[in-house]
Amino acid sequence: MVLAVKLRADAFMVCLTHALSTEEEEVMGLLIGEVVDDCADVSAVSMLRRSDKRKDRVEISPEQLAMGAQEAEHLAIRLQKPMRVVGWYHSHPHITMWPSHVDVRTQSIYQTMDSGFFGLIFSCFNHDAQSMGHIDLTCFQSVTSTTTEGQEILNGRDLPVHICRTSSISQPCLEALSKLPRILLEEEQEALHEAERESSDLLSRVHNGSVFAKSLSRFMEIICGPIMQALESRLEHHERKIKQLKAEKTRLKEALT
Numbered sequence: 001m002v003l004a005v006k007l008r009a010d011a012f013m014v015c016l017t018h019a020l021s022t023e024e025e026e027v028m029g030l031l032i033g034e035v036v037d038d039c040a041d042v043s044a045v046s047m048l049r050r051s052d053k054r055k056d057r058v059e060i061s062p063e064q065l066a067m068g069a070q071e072a073e074h075l076a077i078r079l080q081k082p083m084r085v086v087g088w089y090h091s092h093p094h095i096t097m098w099p100s101h102v103d104v105r106t107q108s109i110y111q112t113m114d115s116g117f118f119g120l121i122f123s124c125f126n127h128d129a130q131s132m133g134h135i136d137l138t139c140f141q142s143v144t145s146t147t148t149e150g151q152e153i154l155n156g157r158d159l160p161v162h163i164c165r166t167s168s169i170s171q172p173c174l175e176a177l178s179k180l181p182r183i184l185l186e187e188e189q190e191a192l193h194e195a196e197r198e199s200s201d202l203l204s205r206v207h208n209g210s211v212f213a214k215s216l217s218r219f220m221e222i223i224c225g226p227i228m229q230a231l232e233s234r235l236e237h238h239e240r241k242i243k244q245l246k247a248e249k250t251r252l253k254e255a256l257t
């Protein structure tokens with residue numbers, strides 16, 4: 001049973017970066033962590049490639065679920081704590097955070113495998129009347145209720161979600177973040193091959209190639225550049241810290257002698 005969700009800030013940042021990578025399509029992934037006293041503690045993320053590109057059809061294939069479970073097992077060994085897949089997330093670009101009837105139905109299927117499984121929805125690329133952009137987050141589960149006519153219907157139920165501060169980005173979150181450019185590249189390559197299968201005349205090939213190059217340039221600008229910048233400043237910060245600690249060590253050694 002899961003009554004509340006604790007989402008660590010670094011895991012939140014990975015999900016959000018993924019959600020903001022595209023405003024044309026919904027993106028999705030798995031949430032990895034542990035459940036302690038009815039509270040799910042999410043500390044790692046596994047980004048997934050979209051298997052169905054139709055609108056509002058974010059469904060995780062059984063293969064992706066199995067791979068996610070395997071990733072969680074490896075993390076459990078590495079971190080020496082009971083990690084497992086506890087939920088999933090997906091984005092709602094340009095629409096509200098509320099789960100659609102498809103989301104509620106998909107969620108109910110996951111709950112038949114694990115009753116504590118929950119879903120997060122990141123609503124992004126929304127603007128208010130003052131053109132201020134905002135991001136909304138909701139956490140939900142599916143519940144079955146009976147109408148007065150005795151008919152069973154599925155509804156979404158909100159779960160409280162708390163974003164908890166972390167002192168730095170954990171290694172699993174950093175690794176998940178660095179996988180994003182590859183996932184985006186693979187999705188674009190797949191779209192290019194699909195387009196090439198449909199039309200193979202010279203003009204179409206030139207057009208498709210240009211669209212592909214344009215997408216990759218966009219990813220370089222909005223995803224790879226900022227990630228590299230963030231990693232470089234993290235490296236700089238650690239190098240500064242090492243220098244400080246070394247100076248402190250020398251000072252303490254001198255004090256001892």
Ligand SMILES: [Zn+2]
Nearest residue numbers: 092099100103
């Ligand atoms: Zn949805």
